[in-house]
Amino acid sequence: MQEEQLEKMRLKAKNLEKVVVVLSVVMLLVYIAIGYLLATQENGIGTLSGMKAVIFIAEIIFVVAVVAVGTGLLLWLIIVKHAYDKFNLSFKSKYVQQVISSIExxxxxxxxxxxxxxxxxxxxxxxxxxxxxxxxxxxxxxxxxxxxxxxxxxxxxxxxxxxxxxxxxxxxxxxxxxxxxxxxxxxxxxxxxxxxxxxxxxxxxxxxxxxxxxxxxxxxxxxxxxxxxxxxxxxxxxxxxxxxxxxxxxxxxxxxxxxxxxxxxxxxxxxxxxxxxxxxxxxxxxxxxxxxxxxxxxxxxxxxxxxxx
Known part of the structure; x- marks a missing residue:
């Protein structure tokens, strides 16, 4: 395997990682918007007061954070990991051996x-x-x-x-x-x-x-x-x-x-x-x-x- 081929595989995995980061940020904003709508609906935070309101907001923030992190991890596993594993396998099974073989x-x-x-x-x-x-x-x-x-x-x-x-x-x-x-x-x-x-x-x-x-x-x-x-x-x-x-x-x-x-x-x-x-x-x-x-x-x-x- 040529170094140029492997570099293309690396860049593909790296670019996909950047895409996943952008998608994760977008999804986080979407979840924040959804959380805000849920919190301000008719039966939402407006009907609560004091500590109950604080707990309700904390629960919304927690759910949004968990869902956002989970989405990011899922996207990374589906998109980035597959590309990295392919790059890593070629690196390990072909390229390392090829480079060492070239050493006298x-x-x-x-x-x-x-x-x-x-x-x-x-x-x-x-x-x-x-x-x-x-x-x-x-x-x-x-x-x-x-x-x-x-x-x-x-x-x-x-x-x-x-x-x-x-x-x-x-x-x-x-x-x-x-x-x-x-x-x-x-x-x-x-x-x-x-x-x-x-x-x-x-x-x-x-x-x-x-x-x-x-x-x-x-x-x-x-x-x-x-x-x-x-x-x-x-x-x-x-x-x-x-x-x-x-x-x-x-x-x-x-x-x-x-x-x-x-x-x-x-x-x-x-x-x-x-x-x-x-x-x-x-x-x-x-x-x-x-x-x-x-x-x-x-x-x-x-x-x-x-x-x-």
């Missing part, structure tokens, strides 16, 4: 809109707190290879039930993207989990942790990250000075909640960030194309961590 090194890409990491995948990776299984969600799965390294990246949202003021409510733990890169260096296979969390975000996103907390020779890294490992000796072997520098650079670029887990021949990286797949009606497609290319750097930088010597 990416190949064998496959996009699965309803696919994602399973709850067990996230729990076993231990990069974020997996929360309650019944409230877990993952979608927009992109699979492929980058410079012969297999990867999967997907949106992930974990939640849990909490009790506050004698009421239960579902609370979000983590919402962002998780990537899994496969084929670790055969000579540097991770024995069990090596988990790396930024200290300032630990309380928000950490689930279960490996039994041994370790410290590297890099004091700057130690002050910023907490590391937990099943096998301490193996962890020191995996966390080379070069890899530590790449991990810190990655966290600097992402500028948000990040975590890293080495397990067997895999690297898992979780980042709290917006989806790379959802299209925006408010930004030109050309700008969103640049965003996709920047998002692809997420995969590229994670791969550099994986292969660091």
């Amino acid at each position: 090194g990416f190949e064998k890409l496959q996009y699965v809109p309803k696919g994602g990491f399973t709850w067990d995948d996230v729990r076993n990776a231990a990069a974020v707190n997996s929360g309650d299984k019944r409230y877990y969600d993952s979608e927009d799965l992109l699979m492929g290879e980058y410079e012969n390294i297999r990867f999967q990246i997907s949106d992930v949202c974990t939640r849990k039930m909490v009790r506050m003021s004698k009421k239960n409510r579902v609370e979000e733990i983590f919402s962002g993207q998780m990537i899994c890169l496969d084929q670790f260096d055969d000579t540097k296979r991770s024995n069990g989990h090596i988990q790396i969390f930024e200290k300032k975000f630990m309380s928000n996103m950490v689930g279960w942790k490996a039994e041994n907390e370790i410290h590297t020779e890099n004091e700057i890294f130690n002050s910023r990250f907490s590391v937990f490992a099943y096998d301490e000796h193996n962890a020191y072997y995996i966390l080379t000075p070069q890899r530590i520098e790449k991990i810190m650079h990655f966290a600097d670029v992402m500028n948000g909640q990040v975590s890293f887990v080495f397990r067997d021949e895999k690297l898992f990286v979780a980042v709290r960030r917006d989806s790379m797949f959802d299209a925006s009606m408010d930004e030109p497609v050309s700008k969103q194309t640049k965003n996709i290319i920047e998002d692809a750097e997420f995969i590229q930088m994670a791969k550099e961590i994986l292969i660091a010597s």
